[in-house]
Amino acid sequence: MSNFTPTERTRVRRKPERGSYDRELIYRILDEAFVCHVAFIADGQPFLVPTNYVRVGDKLFLHGSTASRLMKALGSGAPFCLSVTLLDGIVCAPSATGHSVNYRSVVVMGKAEPVEGEAAKLAAMRDFVEYVIRGRWATVRPPSEQELKGTMVATLRSLRRRTSSTILGRNRQTAP
Amino acid sequence: MSNFTPTERTRVRRKPERGSYDRELIYRILDEAFVCHVAFIADGQPFLVPTNYVRVGDKLFLHGSTASRLMKALGSGAPFCLSVTLLDGIVCAPSATGHSVNYRSVVVMGKAEPVEGEAAKLAAMRDFVEYVIRGRWATVRPPSEQELKGTMVATLRSLRRRTSSTILGRNRQTAP
Numbered sequence A, B: 001m002s003n004f005t006p007t008e009r010t011r012v013r014r015k016p017e018r019g020s021y022d023r024e025l026i027y028r029i030l031d032e033a034f035v036c037h038v039a040f041i042a043d044g045q046p047f048l049v050p051t052n053y054v055r056v057g058d059k060l061f062l063h064g065s066t067a068s069r070l071m072k073a074l075g076s077g078a079p080f081c082l083s084v085t086l087l088d089g090i091v092c093a094p095s096a097t098g099h100s101v102n103y104r105s106v107v108v109m110g111k112a113e114p115v116e117g118e119a120a121k122l123a124a125m126r127d128f129v130e131y132v133i134r135g136r137w138a139t140v141r142p143p144s145e146q147e148l149k150g151t152m153v154a155t156l157r158s159l160r161r162r163t164s165s166t167i168l169g170r171n172r173q174t175a176p
Helices: A023-030 A069-075 A118-132 A145-150 B023-030 B069-075 B118-132 B145-150
Strands: A035-042 A045-056 A059-065 A079-091 A100-114 A151-156 A166-168 B035-042 B045-056 B059-065 B079-091 B100-114 B151-156 B166-168
Touching (some): A023 A045, A023 A079, A023 A100, A035 A069, A035 B035, A035 B045, A045 A069, A045 B035, A045 B079, A045 B100, A069 A100, A069 A151, A079 B035, A079 B045, A100 B045, A118 A145, B023 B045, B023 B079, B045 B069, B045 B118, B069 B100, B118 B145, B118 B151, B145 B151
Antiparallel strands (some): A035 A045, A059 A151, A079 A100, A100 A166, B035 B045, B045 B059, B059 B151, B079 B100, B100 B151, B100 B166
């Protein structure tokens, strides 16, 4: 697997030795969680929403009501910043400021676009369910036309592209 | 305990029955975690950083290197949005779109200001350590002058004020 190429915006500056752009590592972290936080700007103010996601290959999908502020912002092409954080442990140290945590986090920056077409939306919704509970999709009533209409699925189109996708890596301390 | 008064920006619009402005409930959620995500705007772009916090009475404290983008933004009085999310369970339902999660999240919006004065900074740093591991502070080397200088502690000054503080509550589904 290849590396993502860091951009001016995504390059880890503080303690750069903790950063990584390794695609496999990034996907492994993403695949351990299903809750992320997404930041975006609306009316000039920063907003932050916890939501769930699914990764399918090089794509990340988010979904929500078409009426939600988050989905409206994503649908309009506004830039966003998404983070997934896994807390692995607490680091104790002899000095107060040496205390820290072991964590792995991924930050994704980019723009999203709505998934168009009923079949593509349905496939993504299946992926959301199957990612969290494998085998569940076959046992449930699929979304009605009305439910599909009320749901917006957005895909992070830039995950492949270095120009706007920006993913930065893990932070793992093992010593005080 | 009193309620926070919702503002235009903090009022829960989607499924408002899930929102709450109850101070006690909000503090209980904050006091179950120590990792938050903070969103802010820099160069017109949204940024998102996972970090830790401590609540002391009606105040929330964040800290970090004076060189970090987050602390620079907070120190300059830029608006931020902070979220703490606790995942309690997965909600299964007969229909695909009925699936959800039980979670509790707090969102805090406002502006921060640097904590000035060595004694106040030191007190906050003690609070960070003691919040995560009670009794730990007495056993460690306290921050040196150099370490104190390199660390910025920011306090959310608006937690008390309805005009700019905005906290919104939990989301807990118990039925499919």
